[in-house]
Amino acid sequence: MINWKVILNIAKTHLLTKIKQTAIAALGVTFGIGSYITLVSFMTGLNKMLDDLILNQTPHVHIYNEIEPSKKQPIAFYEEFKNSFNVVHSIKPKQSQKKIHNALPIIDYLEKNEHVRGALPQIKTQIFYIAGSIEIGGNLTGIDIMQEVEFFNFKDYVVKGTPEALKNTNNGILLGSGIAEKMSLGIGDRVQISTISGEIFPLKIVGLYQSGIADLDNIQSFANIKTVQRILGEAENYITDINVKLHTIEDALPLAQKIEQQFQLKAIDINTANAQFETGSNIRNLITYAVSITLLIVAGFGIYNILNMLIYEKMNDIAILKATGFSGKDVQLIFMSQAVIIGIVGGILGLILGFILSSVIDNVPFETEALPLIKTYPINFDFFYYMVGISFAMVSTFFAGYLPSQKAKKIDPVDIIRSQ
Numbered sequence: 001m002i003n004w005k006v007i008l009n010i011a012k013t014h015l016l017t018k019i020k021q022t023a024i025a026a027l028g029v030t031f032g033i034g035s036y037i038t039l040v041s042f043m044t045g046l047n048k049m050l051d052d053l054i055l056n057q058t059p060h061v062h063i064y065n066e067i068e069p070s071k072k073q074p075i076a077f078y079e080e081f082k083n084s085f086n087v088v089h090s091i092k093p094k095q096s097q098k099k100i101h102n103a104l105p106i107i108d109y110l111e112k113n114e115h116v117r118g119a120l121p122q123i124k125t126q127i128f129y130i131a132g133s134i135e136i137g138g139n140l141t142g143i144d145i146m147q148e149v150e151f152f153n154f155k156d157y158v159v160k161g162t163p164e165a166l167k168n169t170n171n172g173i174l175l176g177s178g179i180a181e182k183m184s185l186g187i188g189d190r191v192q193i194s195t196i197s198g199e200i201f202p203l204k205i206v207g208l209y210q211s212g213i214a215d216l217d218n219i220q221s222f223a224n225i226k227t228v229q230r231i232l233g234e235a236e237n238y239i240t241d242i243n244v245k246l247h248t249i250e251d252a253l254p255l256a257q258k259i260e261q262q263f264q265l266k267a268i269d270i271n272t273a274n275a276q277f278e279t280g281s282n283i284r285n286l287i288t289y290a291v292s293i294t295l296l297i298v299a300g301f302g303i304y305n306i307l308n309m310l311i312y313e314k315m316n317d318i319a320i321l322k323a324t325g326f327s328g329k330d331v332q333l334i335f336m337s338q339a340v341i342i343g344i345v346g347g348i349l350g351l352i353l354g355f356i357l358s359s360v361i362d363n364v365p366f367e368t369e370a371l372p373l374i375k376t377y378p379i380n381f382d383f384f385y386y387m388v389g390i391s392f393a394m395v396s397t398f399f400a401g402y403l404p405s406q407k408a409k410k411i412d413p414v415d416i417i418r419s420q
Helices: 004-017 019-055 103-111 145-152 163-167 177-182 225-232 249-263 275-313 315-323 328-362 383-409 413-419
Strands: 061-064 116-131 134-143 158-161 172-176 190-195 200-209 220-224 241-246 266-269
Touching (some): 004 019, 004 328, 019 328, 103 116, 134 145, 134 177, 145 163, 145 241, 163 172, 163 200, 163 220, 172 190, 177 200, 190 225, 220 225, 241 249, 275 383, 315 328, 328 383
Parallel strands (some): 134 220, 172 200
Antiparallel strands (some): 061 241, 061 266, 116 190, 116 241, 158 200
């Protein structure tokens, strides 16, 4: 029967008599785990911030009426050319309208789908912002502002003013921060916009919008759907886009395919729209985990080297232990216990160090015009990473102690005593 009290007492004595080496081994684990926690918390926090920046503004399914060339050109309808190879130059798009036919019934249909959280109508049109004799090209999007706030966190991107102000102002506009800066405009000012047909409308600025994407902020503005319909001279059923928000992102692709087949409209799912961004995010995560695991492995090798040297220095002690009745298994458990103790102490200190460093980074000011909502560096305090850190500390120290302890188990005390 194993006497754990004696084994742990001997292990503690060995560690305390070589306190400097013990401290170095524990610090190796501490800094390895601490670096892992800090790095993975910062990098995953950064990735989450970038993901949210894109995904918050991207619908799970975007539905619109795409203008494209006719698949069948007029020559294909002539019987005499039916079996001929026809080449048509300068193909023009078929006559089509931006408006989605029966948009309101389609929205009602989508909102009854159990996978859909919301279907939001939009009107997108090109305009000119007029500043004196200068005309600056841009885009105006008609939205249901409170639905956008609910489903797409739109409020987070209104840096001045409020969404409610747009809701309550029929001739209001949320002006992009870039265009507002170019034209030296602010809340309460009026901006004149001109449609492609040349009609001019004055709108009151009730807020400034900043997405964090400079190219977008230099052209984009928002108004109520009814305001844009009035500017374009269209009826209340005039809708050019439908943005769908789902309960789970995995349903986006099959729903997009179903919509295209059922309504003969263009439907782009979020994964297709952001394929390049998703690839970049996956690569960043891969690099983060690869570097983090490398740090932990290096710490494990440090423990192995220290325990290996400890066994050579404790040859006489091992011989005496075996000569007084300790079995090879007992000796192995003594050295394994030392490794586990180092892992526990170093791992706990590493978690504390990682949390402290992460908290420090989380409070470091980080302000940039490109990301108006971010005031400090992003940190992800996910408990899972702390569990991974302490688990890896225990596993790495276990294996780091196992190989040297196997060597100690096989030492013959007679050979040690003779060499003395």
